[in-house]
Amino acid sequence: MSDENMTEEEFLKNYDLRKYAPVGVTVDLTIFTIKNGKLSVLLIERGDHPFKGQWALPGGFVDTTESLEEAAARELKEETNLSIEDGYLEQLGTYGRPGRDPRGFIVSTAYVALAPNIETPTAGDDARNARFFAIDEVLSKDFDLAFDHADIITDGLDRVRAKIEYAPIAPKFISDDSFTISELRNVYEIVWGIQLVPSNFRRKVQSVKDFLVPVGEKRTSDLPGGRASDLYKAGSADVIYPPLRGPMSDPSIAAEDF
Amino acid sequence: MSDENMTEEEFLKNYDLRKYAPVGVTVDLTIFTIKNGKLSVLLIERGDHPFKGQWALPGGFVDTTESLEEAAARELKEETNLSIEDGYLEQLGTYGRPGRDPRGFIVSTAYVALAPNIETPTAGDDARNARFFAIDEVLSKDFDLAFDHADIITDGLDRVRAKIEYAPIAPKFISDDSFTISELRNVYEIVWGIQLVPSNFRRKVQSVKDFLVPVGEKRTSDLPGGRASDLYKAGSADVIYPPLRGPMSDPSIAAEDF
DNA sequence: CCAATAGTGTCTCTTAGACATTATGTA
DNA sequence: TACATAATGTCTAAGAGACACTATTGG
Numbered sequence: 269m270s271d272e273n274m275t276e277e278e279f280l281k282n283y284d285l286r287k288y289a290p291v292g293v294t295v296d297l298t299i300f301t302i303k304n305g306k307l308s309v310l311l312i313e314r315g316d317h318p319f320k321g322q323w324a325l326p327g328g329f330v331d332t333t334e335s336l337e338e339a340a341a342r343e344l345k346e347e348t349n350l351s352i353e354d355g356y357l358e359q360l361g362t363y364g365r366p367g368r369d370p371r372g373f374i375v376s377t378a379y380v381a382l383a384p385n386i387e388t389p390t391a392g393d394d395a396r397n398a399r400f401f402a403i404d405e406v407l408s409k410d411f412d413l414a415f416d417h418a419d420i421i422t423d424g425l426d427r428v429r430a431k432i433e434y435a436p437i438a439p440k441f442i443s444d445d446s447f448t449i450s451e452l453r454n455v456y457e458i459v460w461g462i463q464l465v466p467s468n469f470r471r472k473v474q475s476v477k478d479f480l481v482p483v484g485e486k487r488t489s490d491l492p493g494g495r496a497s498d499l500y501k502a503g504s505a506d507v508i509y510p511p512l513r514g515p516m517s518d519p520s521i522a523a524e525d526f
Numbered sequence: 527m528s529d530e531n532m533t534e535e536e537f538l539k540n541y542d543l544r545k546y547a548p549v550g551v552t553v554d555l556t557i558f559t560i561k562n563g564k565l566s567v568l569l570i571e572r573g574d575h576p577f578k579g580q581w582a583l584p585g586g587f588v589d590t591t592e593s594l595e596e597a598a599a600r601e602l603k604e605e606t607n608l609s610i611e612d613g614y615l616e617q618l619g620t621y622g623r624p625g626r627d628p629r630g631f632i633v634s635t636a637y638v639a640l641a642p643n644i645e646t647p648t649a650g651d652d653a654r655n656a657r658f659f660a661i662d663e664v665l666s667k668d669f670d671l672a673f674d675h676a677d678i679i680t681d682g683l684d685r686v687r688a689k690i691e692y693a694p695i696a697p698k699f700i701s702d703d704s705f706t707i708s709e710l711r712n713v714y715e716i717v718w719g720i721q722l723v724p725s726n727f728r729r730k731v732q733s734v735k736d737f738l739v740p741v742g743e744k745r746t747s748d749l750p751g752g753r754a755s756d757l758y759k760a761g762s763a764d765v766i767y768p769p770l771r772g773p774m775s776d777p778s779i780a781a782e783d784f
Numbered sequence: 785c786c787a788a789t790a791g792t793g794t795c796t797c798t799t800a801g802a803c804a805t806t807a808t809g810t811a
Numbered sequence: 812t813a814c815a816t817a818a819t820g821t822c823t824a825a826g827a828g829a830c831a832c833t834a835t836t837g838g
Contacts, residue, residue: 276576276577276578280576280628284548285548285629285631290548291550292543293622293633317532317541319534330549332631334624336621336622336633337622361617361620362619365593366593371543372541372590375633377620377622467804467819467820471819486809488809489815491815492814495808495809495817496816509775519765706790708790724790725792726830728791728792730827746837747790750788750837751835752835768826771827
């Protein structure tokens with residue numbers, strides 16, 4: 269039967285993807301958190317070939333019964349026990365350079381996740397070694413990451429630094445449901461790597477509609493001294509407008525700071 | 527030989543991706559242009575199953591010898607004869623919902639391309655029907671696009687509308703190498719679907735460092751009347767700062783206009 | 785001259801950045 | 812009390828939006 273006259277049903281009955289060149293699809297996660305005052309990313313030590321023994325982003329092959337998003341959410345849950353609602357998960361991009369995986373033509377769709385400071389990532393059933401590394405350590409020249417994961421982490425870092433300007437995702441770095449404006453400012457300072465003027469930061473975040481809602485309680489610092497601070501929780505805003513301009517958006521700052 | 531004691535070379539010699547579930551990787555392009563004063567997207571009429579006879583984004587399977595970017599650039603060249611330098615090409619995202627392609631588990635990495643108003647897309651060797659459609663027509667309820675391409679076009683449209691705020695890509699819509707500020711403003715007005723105040727737009731784009739460089743010539747309008755306008759060409763800026771705020775970034779405008 | 789578009793100037797209001805001042809907590 | 816941090820207020824300069832005005836073209 270010629271292709272021309274086949275119905276779509278007939279075509280699909282005869283169709284077999286296996287005839288074509290073998291390819292694979294994986295997801296990889298850049299799970300960011302703030303640990304010891306530094307922006308950090310979760311890595312796992314690979315227990316199998318390829319890159320056995322090297323550090324890599326958590327991830328794995330996508331099951332053909334799940335979407336990419338579901339595969340990423342599954343990995344996030346496995347590694348951090350965070351559900352997609354508590355944490356934050358967003359597609360970063362897809363990496364498909366031939367040769368990036370020695371097993372064959374395997375494209376990987378990378379996701380960015382944000383996590384609060386969780387004590388120890390759940391190692392999962394497999395006895396994999398998993399822990400958070402400071403970003404600057406991971407991106408240093410002598411840190412030997414598997415695959416093209418250094419590229420992915422670099423892109424993920426850029427994404428996070430740019431996105432906290434206009435998306436209300438910074439609270440995802442904070443463990444508690446409620447937080448102070450100083451804690452929020454601290455997140456921005458760590459992610460951007462610059463100091464912010466507290467009073468101006470306060471004015472700006474408070475002027476953003478539905479970004480922060482006052483909880484009505486105060487928290488006294490664990491350090492000696494200092495006025496108790498008001499607590500806030502994340503509001504319903506889905507955009508920060510006007511954005512909190514960081515060093516990513518202004519070329520004049522970016523030139524000197526990165 | 528157990529997996530435990532294999533070297534990486536031995537592992538890879540035995541490894542065969544074909545053993546796993548069959549998957550496919552395609553690229554799809556949302557090639558935007560401005561035609562008849564409307565933002566438009568290139569569609570091709572599918573000559574083969576699946577979705578034979580329906581309109582779809584140009585694209586196809588990725589060759590395992592090329593990167594995703596190269597595959598997208600190849601498609602762009604085939605469809606519009608634009609090289610990646612003249613046009614503009616950027617990864618949009620990857621779509622992997624099971625069932626999106628009836629042939630099997632096929633993920634598609636979508637790219638956004640911008641093209642000047644080209645007369646007729648090169649139909650290519652294959653006798654496919656290909657032409658630009660106005661965005662609002664394509665995204666109307668009764669336009670029956672193949673696959674999940676309506677989702678991809680919607681996302682691509684959002685990307686373009688957001689990105690012309692801070693990236694100097696608007697000139698890519700203009701055929702000529704040099705252009706007037708009115709022509710540039712026209713691009714923004716069409717993409718955003720709003721009217722801009724000419725004098726304020728002029729002041730803002732001219733204040734962006736290295737965005738526009740004067741050519742030193744004037745162009746007289748083809749219409750009767752009107753002062754001759756200065757010509758500019760795209761400069762070396764890779765970011766527009768401060769951004770040209772459109773309706774995408776300001777929730778108060780977005781609410782009423784979309 | 786008129787009509788039409790390009791380009792300049794001006795006014796006001798908002799916002800950002802810098803920093804002073806006041807408030808409230810602990811040692 | 813001293814000290815530390817939170818919260819508020821103030822000043823100035825830059826930028827945005829609205830719109831008036833001038834310049835240059837063709838008919």
